[in-house]
Amino acid sequence: MSRVCEISGKNVMSGNNVSHAKNRTRRKFLPNLQNVKLFSKSLDKFINMKICVRSLKTVEKNGGLDDYLKKTSNRVLAPEAIAIKNTILKHVKKDQNVNKL
Template sequence: MSRRCDLLDTGPMSGNNVSHAMNKTRRRFEVNLCNVTLASDSLGQNFRMRIAAKTLRTVDFKGGLDGFLMGTKNHKLTDKAKKIKKAIVKKAAEADAAA
């Protein structure tokens, strides 16, 4: 299983270990992934995801999964997140048509 965020597709970065003698060797900076269950208010459904801790903080700041997805551009989202966003938009359009 690759170490990538299920919402924003954040992956590992690379850099250097630098010793006291300034010797440099390559290393990987892994993403801090968390297994979480996020609830969609409009869909009334829960989604199990493996997302980065910094993405989880942003989801909380934006007011939940629906607010995060609606405020994020599609080219930043993964395919799984785009499907959820599409369902949320469809549900909102149905609610507007009924009202």
């Protein structure tokens, strides 16, 4: 899945270059994607992801990958992010059950 953010699902958009003479030619608007390693505290490992800078800023603002995914609804997230969110929630639930015993 190239040119698609793995958290927000932002992808390539198309539009027009408009010259001074109002001539229109088609162009692509590419998202600012970066390869990053995000650390998951609950899974205790790094996760390699290809995400846009806008998503990276919101992840850092919300206190890390785990906190961001817990706060965000599934409607906003891309399928890859939903899968990571489900594994994090399962791991947290399992840890809570172990601590109760």
